[in-house]
Amino acid sequence: xxxxxxxxxxxxxxxxxxxxxxxxxxxxxxxxxxxxxxxxxxxxxxxxxxxxxxxxxxxxxxxxxxxxxxxxxxxxxxxxxxxxxxxxxxxxxxxxxxxxxxxxxxxxxxxxxxxxxxxxxxxxxxxxxxxxxxxxxxxxxxxxxxxxxxxxxxxxxxxxxxxxxxxxxxxxxxxxxxxxxxxxxxxxxxxxxxxxxxxxxxxxxxxxxxxxxxxxxxxxxxxxxxxxxxxxxxxxxxxxxxxxxxxxxxxxxxxxxxxxxxxxxxxxxxxxxxxxxxxxxxxxxxxxxxxxxxxxxxxxxxxxxxxxxxxxxxxxxxxxxxxxxxxxxxxxxxxxxxxxxxxxxxxxxxxxxxxxxxxxxxxxxxxxxxxxxxxxxxxxxxxxxxxxxxxxxxxxxxxxxxxxxxxxxxxxxxxxxxxxxxxxxxxxxxxxxxxxxxxxxxxxxxxxxxxxxxxxxxxxxx
Amino acid sequence: xxxxxxxxxxxxxxxxxxxxxxxxxxxxxxxxxxxxxxxxxxxxxxxxxxxxxxxxxxxxxxxxxxxxxxxxxxxxxxxxxxxxxxxxxxxxxxxxxxxxxxxxxxxxxxxxxxxxxxxxxxxxxxxxxxxxxxxxxxxxxxxxxxxxxxxxxxxxxxxxxxxxxxxxxxxxxxxxxxxxxxxxxxxxxxxxxxxxxxxxxxxxxxxxxxxxxxxxxxxxxxxxxxxxxxxxxxxxxxxxxxxxxxxxxxxxxxxxxxxxxxxxxxxxxxxxxxxxxxxxxxxxxxxxxxxxxxxxxxxxxxxxxxxxxxxxxxxxxxxxxxxxxxxxxxxxxxxxxxxxxxxxxxxxxxxxxxxxxxxxxxxxxxxxxxxxxxxxxxxxxxxxxxxxxxxxxxxxxxxxxxxxxxxxxxxxxxxxxxxxxxxxxxxxxxxxxxxxxxxxxxxxxxxxxxxxxxxxxxxxxx
Numbered sequence: 001x002x003x004x005x006x007x008x009x010x011x012x013x014x015x016x017x018x019x020x021x022x023x024x025x026x027x028x029x030x031x032x033x034x035x036x037x038x039x040x041x042x043x044x045x046x047x048x049x050x051x052x053x054x055x056x057x058x059x060x061x062x063x064x065x066x067x068x069x070x071x072x073x074x075x076x077x078x079x080x081x082x083x084x085x086x087x088x089x090x091x092x093x094x095x096x097x098x099x100x101x102x103x104x105x106x107x108x109x110x111x112x113x114x115x116x117x118x119x120x121x122x123x124x125x126x127x128x129x130x131x132x133x134x135x136x137x138x139x140x141x142x143x144x145x146x147x148x149x150x151x152x153x154x155x156x157x158x159x160x161x162x163x164x165x166x167x168x169x170x171x172x173x174x175x176x177x178x179x180x181x182x183x184x185x186x187x188x189x190x191x192x193x194x195x196x197x198x199x200x201x202x203x204x205x206x207x208x209x210x211x212x213x214x215x216x217x218x219x220x221x222x223x224x225x226x227x228x229x230x231x232x233x234x235x236x237x238x239x240x241x242x243x244x245x246x247x248x249x250x251x252x253x254x255x256x257x258x259x260x261x262x263x264x265x266x267x268x269x270x271x272x273x274x275x276x277x278x279x280x281x282x283x284x285x286x287x288x289x290x291x292x293x294x295x296x297x298x299x300x301x302x303x304x305x306x307x308x309x310x311x312x313x314x315x316x317x318x319x320x321x322x323x324x325x326x327x328x329x330x331x332x333x334x335x336x337x338x339x340x341x342x343x344x345x346x347x348x349x350x351x352x353x354x355x356x357x358x359x360x361x362x363x364x365x366x367x368x369x370x371x372x373x374x375x376x377x378x379x380x381x382x383x384x385x386x387x388x389x390x391x392x393x394x395x396x397x398x399x400x401x402x403x404x405x406x407x408x409x410x411x412x413x414x415x416x417x418x419x420x421x422x423x424x425x426x427x428x429x430x431x432x433x434x435x436x437x438x439x440x441x442x443x444x445x446x447x448x449x450x451x452x453x454x455x456x457x458x459x460x461x462x
Numbered sequence: 463x464x465x466x467x468x469x470x471x472x473x474x475x476x477x478x479x480x481x482x483x484x485x486x487x488x489x490x491x492x493x494x495x496x497x498x499x500x501x502x503x504x505x506x507x508x509x510x511x512x513x514x515x516x517x518x519x520x521x522x523x524x525x526x527x528x529x530x531x532x533x534x535x536x537x538x539x540x541x542x543x544x545x546x547x548x549x550x551x552x553x554x555x556x557x558x559x560x561x562x563x564x565x566x567x568x569x570x571x572x573x574x575x576x577x578x579x580x581x582x583x584x585x586x587x588x589x590x591x592x593x594x595x596x597x598x599x600x601x602x603x604x605x606x607x608x609x610x611x612x613x614x615x616x617x618x619x620x621x622x623x624x625x626x627x628x629x630x631x632x633x634x635x636x637x638x639x640x641x642x643x644x645x646x647x648x649x650x651x652x653x654x655x656x657x658x659x660x661x662x663x664x665x666x667x668x669x670x671x672x673x674x675x676x677x678x679x680x681x682x683x684x685x686x687x688x689x690x691x692x693x694x695x696x697x698x699x700x701x702x703x704x705x706x707x708x709x710x711x712x713x714x715x716x717x718x719x720x721x722x723x724x725x726x727x728x729x730x731x732x733x734x735x736x737x738x739x740x741x742x743x744x745x746x747x748x749x750x751x752x753x754x755x756x757x758x759x760x761x762x763x764x765x766x767x768x769x770x771x772x773x774x775x776x777x778x779x780x781x782x783x784x785x786x787x788x789x790x791x792x793x794x795x796x797x798x799x800x801x802x803x804x805x806x807x808x809x810x811x812x813x814x815x816x817x818x819x820x821x822x823x824x825x826x827x828x829x830x831x832x833x834x835x836x837x838x839x840x841x842x843x844x845x846x847x848x849x850x851x852x853x854x855x856x857x858x859x860x861x862x863x864x865x866x867x868x869x870x871x872x873x874x875x876x877x878x879x880x881x882x883x884x885x886x887x888x889x890x891x892x893x894x895x896x897x898x899x900x901x902x903x904x905x906x907x908x909x910x911x912x913x914x915x916x917x918x919x920x921x922x923x924x
Binding site for chain 2: 101103104105106147148150154155156158159161162171175176177178179180181182183184185186187188189190191192194195197198199214215217218234238241242243244245246247286287288289292296348349350351352379382383384414415416417418419420421422423427431434435436438439440442443445446448449450461462
């Protein structure tokens with residue numbers, strides 16, 4: 001059918017205010033970092049309920065109409081871009097918190113709810129949603145589920161997948177699959193929600209969710225430790241796991257160049273420790289007992305210095321010190337500079353091999369003409385290292401040379417080209433470096449079974 | 463093709479010792495509790511490699527031959543039973559431990575490895591596989607993955623799903639999908655392993671696995687606490703979570719009748735506390751610091767008594783005391799008696815509602831003529847309650863009346879009819895009490911896409 005006719009069909013089921021097209025799209029965008037580029041789309045729909053989404057999807061299915069799904073627009077692999085013939089569905093109006101169950105430690109909400117709003121709402125009830133990553137102030141929970149988002153506390157609490165108890169999803173044929181149970185354990189048949197978590201909106205549109213919460217920890221202490229060899233990083237991790245056990249909530253690593261850039265004069269942070277060490281480890285401890293916890297944490301850190309496992313360390317006890325220390329790890333925006341034609345990576349490597357692999361990658365990148373800066377950092381305890389690489393041009397040959405260095409070295413150790421950001425459009429070409437032909441064929445089979453007309457987030461992942 | 467011809471095809475690819483048929487099946491069985499019943503099967507195959515399994519499955523696929531998969535034969539929902547026309551594949555010869563990565567805290571092994579052997583092997587390296595349930599001495603890891611087994615430590619470590627980093631699977635067409643990565647985080651495309659975890663062998667045969675391990679905790683303390691009201695159980699859980707936080711590894715509950723039966727004169731266990739309380743809570747604490755941990759645990763327990771949250775408690779500090787205390791919770795075989803025509807249940811209920819729902823179910827069961835004993839117990843912190851119900855006959859009407867009481871009350875609170883045992887054959891009729899028609903349709907669609915000829919564990923789940 002002619003494209004403007006489908007808008008008429010939408011007009012039969014939606015408020016006029018829920019349909020934007022033509023000039024109305026000029027003030028809309030596809031990514032929070034690209035607010036100067038107008039959204040290209042046949043129309044942008046702003047449904048207010050799962051039922052409205054179901055009706056929209058049914059119309060699209062009948063008309064072979066492609067749909068691109070918009071959450072908080074913080075995606076890092078190009079998933080939210082669209083063209084003039086595609087319908088965009090934004091979840092932004094579906095942001096209600098439906099119920100917080102204090103005794104059962106769950107929250108039920110619509111998928112457009114912003115993660116930081118959920119964190120704040122449950123914090124008031126003395127509960128913790130452990131999802132924690134830079135974009136939490138914009139990212140929606142539905143997007144975090146669709147991409148199985150990670151972040152700073154995966155080591156202890158797991159990826160988003162581990163926090164999802166129930167979801168409601170609209171399938172590509174418009175069927176609403178609703179399983180909003182507040183259960184930690186449910187082996188009654190296939191665990192269908194697993195299909196939709198991490199499949200980047202290609203199999204269904206997540207509309208509601210039930211999340212598992214934890215009791216809010218009462219204490220938080222932080223330490224920054226330094227050493228010159230990777231084995232010591234692993235030894236320190238082992239000591240922390242033995243002594244403070246599962247109260248270890250963060251164990252992050254910066255390499256020397258990255259640390260230096262983060263504490264550069266232009267930044268906000270003090271230099272806590274000399275900047276000539278190879279590794280800077282950021283440790284977070286969260287517990288329930290003020291004095292005991294601090295004494296234990298301090299004794300473990302001091303003991304590690306005395307035994308020569310680490311060269312030096314500082315401990316942050318109050319909020320200000322902790323914010324300062326974690327700022328050095330978290331505010332990685334200073335590593336990226338558009339004039340440097342950045343390339344960003346998000347690889348997963350077996351933990352024991354990280355030291356060697358990053359050395360090898362860094363050396364190969366240094367030998368690569370056109371590369372200006374190399375900033376590795378990441379979630380070392382769960383094997384996920386990020387890279388931000390600055391270059392002196394946007395040359396495609398250079399770009400693909402850098403991709404090859406990173407992804408080939410990742411493949412050599414059976415790693416993953418995407419630990420947490422997903423594949424989207426941008427990494428599709430390299431999926432084969434992480435997954436076998438047979439695996440990709442099985443992904444295609446599943447996509448084809450559930451979305452035979454390929455209307456939902458087409459072209460993403462596979 | 464005639465059935466004996468397919469055995470000839472197997473003979474072309476397998477050792478003669480790997481094919482058992484006819485009289486050789488007399489000493490084989492389908493369940494460890496039914497060793498007096500001979501296995502019914504066209505033939506029992508004992509492959510030694512994933513490649514052999516792939517070849518077997520290819521032959522079966524070409525010949526529309528149904529396959530039943532055997533692991534440790536501890537399944538509780540009838541999944542391992544077979545008939546004379548079905549081929550049985552047992553994983554028992556594929557029990558090799560391939561690698562323990564001490565630094566990366568992973569183990570890679572074949573799927574026929576017995577769980578207790580894995581626990582022991584990693585314990586030698588100061589590592590913990592937290593899977594812990596009664597059948598661990600017979601159950602194979604492949605079966606635990608196929609059924610997403612639970613157990614005593616789900617509250618802290620999650621179900622089996624949370625421990626699986628990678629798997630190798632033979633699909634119903636014989637394709638080997640191998641993804642044996644030692645990665646905690648991998649968002650490169652669909653997370654295919656999730657499809658096979660918990661789908662009870664209906665989508666593929668798990669042949670190899672990579673599991674996530676934890677550092678072995680250095681300390682373990684146990685407490686048994688009593689109270690007469692369910693709100694106090696919840697309050698105690700809250701206190702434990704606040705104070706000992708994630709070192710809380712077990713929080714289990716027995717109701718009065720169950721406790722009395724467990725400490726009956728005929729059993730091995732001392733009576734630690736009077737037997738007139740309604741609730742008996744079993745608490746496990748695992749940490750890393752002997753003195754500190756004990757002092758903290760003791761002070762939290764004493765404080766809970768002093769504040770009136772619980773009526774009384776004992777603490778087990780040494781191994782002997784702890785084994786005695788946990789024996790009261792774990793050795794539930796004394797609750798089952800074949801002469802009582804037992805019916806066993808494994809339901810999931812939102813944690814906050816457990817007190818009321820179990821009271822209601824118990825009352826309805828008591829009013830039910832033919833019911834002799836009602837023993838509820840379970841993993842209260844993760845919402846999973848088991849029931850063992852003794853009756854004076856094997857009457858089908860009574861059986862189905864009891865099923866209705868349990869499952870209807872479960873459905874009323876949006877619970878699950880199977881928290882950890884799965885659906886198999888035995889609970890298929892009741893799946894609709896836990897899942898919607900649309901959900902079951904989606905399960906069927908997935909099964910049909912991956913196993914169009916319905917040859918793998920046919921009739922199970924859906």
